[in-house]
Amino acid sequence: xxxxxxxxxxxxxxxxxxxxxxxxxxxxxxxxxxxxxxxxxxxxxxxxxxxxxxxxxxxxxxxxxxxxxxxxxxxxxxxxxxxxxxxxxxxxxxxxxxxxxxxxxxxxxxxxxxxxxxxxxxxxxxxxxxxxxxxxxxxxxx
Amino acid sequence: xxxxxxxxxxxxxxxxxxxxxxxxxxxxxxxxxxxxxxxxxxxxxxxxxxxxxxxxxxxxxxxxxxxxxxxxxxxxxxxxxxxxxxxxxxxxxxxxxxxxxxxxxxxxxxxxxxxxxxxxxxxxxxxxxxxxxxxxxxxxxx
Amino acid sequence: xxxxxxxxxxxxxxxxxxxxxxxxxxxxxxxxxxxxxxxxxxxxxxxxxxxxxxxxxxxxxxxxxxxxxxxxxxxxxxxxxxxxxxxxxxxxxxxxxxxxxxxxxxxxxxxxxxxxxxxxxxxxxxxxxxxxxxxxxxxxxx
Amino acid sequence: xxxxxxxxxxxxxxxxxxxxxxxxxxxxxxxxxxxxxxxxxxxxxxxxxxxxxxxxxxxxxxxxxxxxxxxxxxxxxxxxxxxxxxxxxxxxxxxxxxxxxxxxxxxxxxxxxxxxxxxxxxxxxxxxxxxxxxxxxxxxxx
Numbered sequence: 001x002x003x004x005x006x007x008x009x010x011x012x013x014x015x016x017x018x019x020x021x022x023x024x025x026x027x028x029x030x031x032x033x034x035x036x037x038x039x040x041x042x043x044x045x046x047x048x049x050x051x052x053x054x055x056x057x058x059x060x061x062x063x064x065x066x067x068x069x070x071x072x073x074x075x076x077x078x079x080x081x082x083x084x085x086x087x088x089x090x091x092x093x094x095x096x097x098x099x100x101x102x103x104x105x106x107x108x109x110x111x112x113x114x115x116x117x118x119x120x121x122x123x124x125x126x127x128x129x130x131x132x133x134x135x136x137x138x139x140x141x142x
Numbered sequence: 143x144x145x146x147x148x149x150x151x152x153x154x155x156x157x158x159x160x161x162x163x164x165x166x167x168x169x170x171x172x173x174x175x176x177x178x179x180x181x182x183x184x185x186x187x188x189x190x191x192x193x194x195x196x197x198x199x200x201x202x203x204x205x206x207x208x209x210x211x212x213x214x215x216x217x218x219x220x221x222x223x224x225x226x227x228x229x230x231x232x233x234x235x236x237x238x239x240x241x242x243x244x245x246x247x248x249x250x251x252x253x254x255x256x257x258x259x260x261x262x263x264x265x266x267x268x269x270x271x272x273x274x275x276x277x278x279x280x281x282x283x284x
Numbered sequence: 285x286x287x288x289x290x291x292x293x294x295x296x297x298x299x300x301x302x303x304x305x306x307x308x309x310x311x312x313x314x315x316x317x318x319x320x321x322x323x324x325x326x327x328x329x330x331x332x333x334x335x336x337x338x339x340x341x342x343x344x345x346x347x348x349x350x351x352x353x354x355x356x357x358x359x360x361x362x363x364x365x366x367x368x369x370x371x372x373x374x375x376x377x378x379x380x381x382x383x384x385x386x387x388x389x390x391x392x393x394x395x396x397x398x399x400x401x402x403x404x405x406x407x408x409x410x411x412x413x414x415x416x417x418x419x420x421x422x423x424x425x426x
Numbered sequence: 427x428x429x430x431x432x433x434x435x436x437x438x439x440x441x442x443x444x445x446x447x448x449x450x451x452x453x454x455x456x457x458x459x460x461x462x463x464x465x466x467x468x469x470x471x472x473x474x475x476x477x478x479x480x481x482x483x484x485x486x487x488x489x490x491x492x493x494x495x496x497x498x499x500x501x502x503x504x505x506x507x508x509x510x511x512x513x514x515x516x517x518x519x520x521x522x523x524x525x526x527x528x529x530x531x532x533x534x535x536x537x538x539x540x541x542x543x544x545x546x547x548x549x550x551x552x553x554x555x556x557x558x559x560x561x562x563x564x565x566x567x568x
Contacts, residue, residue, distance in 0.1 A: 017325055018335070019170060019318040023163035023219045029490045030161070030463075033456035034303040041301055051302070052362045064455045068494040077165045078336045159467055160477070161460040171348045172321075175314035176445040183443055193444070194504045206313045210352040220478045303456070305449035307503045312445060361449045 009084040010046065012039035013104070016079045026074035032111045033067060036099045039083035040115070047137045055122045058131045062117045065094065069113035073103070080104040087141050093127045094118045151226040152188065154181035155246070158221045168216035174253045175209060178241045181225035182257070189279045197264045200273045204259045207236065211255035215245070222246040229283050235269045236260045293368040294330065296323035297388070300363045310358035316395045317351060320383045323367035324399070331421045339406045342415045346401045349378065353397035357387070364388040371425050377411045378402045435510040436472065438465035439530070442505045452500035458537045459493060462525045465509035466541070473563045481548045484557045488543045491520065495539035499529070506530040513567050519553045520544045 014035050022028040041051060054060050075081055082102045089096040094116055101111040121128045156177050164170040183193060196202050217223055224244045231238040236258055243253040263270045298319050306312040325335060338344050359365055366386045373380040378400055385395040405412045440461050448454040467477060480486050501507055508528045515522040520542055527537040547554045 015322075017318070017322050018164045018166070019172070019321065021165035022160045023165070023167045024160070024487065024489070025165045025167075028161060029493070030456045030459035033459070034301070037303065037456075038299075038301050041299075050362050052360070061450065063450070063500075064497060066494075066496050067455070068492075070492050071490060074489075076336070078334050157464075159460070159464050161463065166345065166347070171351070172314045172317035175317070176443070179314075179445065180441075180443050192504050194502070203308065205308070205358075206355060208352075208354050209313070210350075212350050213348060216347075218478070220476050302448045302450070303454060306444045307447035307449070307451045308444070309449045309451075314445070 009086040009100075010039070010043045011082045011084050012042045014038060014081050014083060016075055016077055016081065018077065021077055024074075026076055027079075027110075029069075029071055029111075032069060032071075032101055032113070033115075035081065035083050035101060036085075036097075036113065036115060039085050039099065040097060040117070043085040047134070049134060049137070054131070054134075058133070059122045060128060060131055061120050061122045061125075062095075063120055064115060065118045066116040067113060069111055071111050073108050073110045075101065075103060075110045081110065087138060088114065090130075090135075090138070093120075093129055095130070151228040151242075152181070152185045153224045153226050154184045156180060156223050156225060158217055158219055158223065160219065163219055166216075168218055169221075169252075171211075171213055171253075174211060174213075174243055174255070175257075177223065177225050177243060178227075178239075178255065178257060181227045181241065182239060182259070185227040189276070191276060191279070196273070196276075200275070201264045202270060202273055203262050203264045203267075204237075205262055206257060207260045208258040209255060211253055213253050215250050215252050217243065217245060217252045223252065229280060230256065232272075232277075232280070235262075235271055237272070293370040293384075294323070294327045295366045295368050296326045298322060298365050298367060300359055300361055300365065302361065305361055308358075310360055311363075311394075313353075313355055313395075316353060316355075316385055316397070317399075319365065319367050319385060320369075320381075320397065320399060323369050323383065324381060324401075327369040331418070333418060333421070338415070338418075342417070343406045344412060344415055345404050345406045345409075346379075347404055348399060349402045350400040351397060353395055355395050357392050357394050359385065359387060359394045365394065371422060372398065374414070374419075374422070377404075377413055379414070435512040435526075436465070436469045437508045437510050438468045440464060440507050440509060442501055442503055442507065444503065447503055450500075452502055453505075453536075455495075455497055455537075458495060458497075458527055458539070459541075461507065461509050461527060462511075462523075462539065462541060465511050465525065466523060466543075469511040473560070475560060475563070480557070480560075484559070485548045486554060486557055487546050487548045487551075488521075489546055490541060491544045492542040493539060495537055497537050499534050499536050501527065501529060501536045507536065513564060514540065516556075516561075516564070519546075519555050521556070 020027050020031045084100045086098040088098040097115045119130050162169050162173045226242045228240040230240040239257045261272050304311050304315045368384045370382040372382040381399045403414050446453050446457045510526045512524040514524040523541045545554050545556050
């Protein structure tokens with residue numbers, strides 16, 4: 001992916017709809033986890049991997065083990081957000097992503113966080129090494 | 143269930159939290175479907191059936207085939223709602239429920255609707271007759 | 285909008301993520317209402333109207349009064365869906381939309397429905413005629 | 427509250443429904459934030475404060491500034507969970523809660539986390555000291 005090679009993080013754009021907001025008039029804070037997962041999924045797809053195919057062809061699932069989020073500025077209805085994906089650390093059976101939600105209109109940082117994802121076997125649910133194909137593919141972004 | 147025998151519909155109480163609301167300051171309309179499913183699930187549990195057990199022991203799943211909802215009055219944060227469950231019709235492989243969301247504070251009707259649920263085999267996903275055990279149990283409420 | 289003029293319904297594409305699915309392995313049925321609202325919102329935006337601007341500049345809100353959905357075929361994780369928007373009827377203070385969720389891979393119909401949306405004043409919450417600007421804009425699609 | 431005085435954390439019980447799960451067959455990880463907020467809201471209510479009343483009578487809102495969650499064991503459909511609420515730290519304009527999701531059937535820890543909530547003015551959205559009434563009420567639990 002070209003944007004990985006020039007050290008710009010991968011970005012996935014999301015729009016804020018009513019479904020994402022709460023009675024405070026802003027994006028419900030739990031929903032940034034949804035936005036961030038959409039971006040990680042598209043990052044993975046851009047590297048050639050679909051979650052379904054990883055499960056069926058490689059017998060692997062990715063499960064979230066840890067999240068840590070800081071909320072800075074509340075996004076609102078109709079806002080467009082860029083969700084970044086940076087691979088911050090690679091373990092033998094896990095990946096740590098650093099992610100941000102940035103308001104497109106003015107570049108303001110709404111939310112930033114770390115998400116640790118573990119690789120497990122789809123059948124036994126036991127921890128498993130990351131698939132070689134994936135490691136080869138993401139070697140250039142670490 | 144005693145409340146079925148005296149023709150009062152089954153009721154399940156839910157509280158409105160921030161997660162249920164949207165930027166309009168009210169309950170997001172799609173979420174009444176969640177409230178209604180909670181009530182149907184508890185109605186089923188009150189009759190002795192858990193969804194997980196129905197799947198594993200009886201190889202049956204219930205899937206929603208049709209919903210129709212009318213929105214009358216918007217519920218708000220902190221409101222308590224009674225969600226009713228009335229079995230309106232029983233087919234060979236389906237059940238139709240009539241349900242309402244009633245604001246506890248004043249008895250106002252917030253939302254009413256019909257939900258048609260079909261019974262399918264958990265393995266083949268093909269339509270299947272309702273389990274005999276369930277039919278025997280709900281005979282008194284139709 | 286060109287696609288309105290040649291009688292093709294407006295389409296908005298959505299991807300199915302984990303957030304949209306449930307333990308049955310398919311899209312949770314209530315979530316089609318979210319997909320359909322995203323499509324109506326983008327249809328409105330394509331006609332030059334943002335929900336926020338309608339509220340602040342025109343003192344109008346659109347609220348959902350009725351939904352009716354039929355579920356045909358369950359969409360799954362990673363599926364791409366086209367959500368159609370057809371303006372089926374225009375009242376003085378309401379719009380009725382006919383919408384479908386179509387699986388892009390094979391054109392299969394997953395879900396179809398009607399959504400009635402009423403126009404109300406953002407301050408008094410009373411029913412109000414549709415804004416003239418909007419009526420003029422959508423005259424060609426009815 | 428009696429359970430605070432004998433150093434047992436406050437507990438709020440939630441049931442896992444289809445709406446809470448994802449295609450992995452387990453509770454979607456973002457939804458633990460919903461469960462934890464329900465428990466904090468009920469903890470607050472048990473201390474005599476409703477979110478709506480705090481906003482209208484005291485001109486205060488609580489907003490989440492930081493969350494950090496560790497996922498240990500995946501809860502499933504029909505599971506009953508106890509969500510604990512422990513007030514871990516009190517700042518001048520913020521509260522930090524330590525929370526756990528515990529499977530009732532066997533006491534297994536599913537998820538644990540910290541949630542930092544800030545107090546702001548409902549009108550200006552600026553940071554504000556915690557209301558005196560609330561401080562007096564929670565003095566015994568810190």
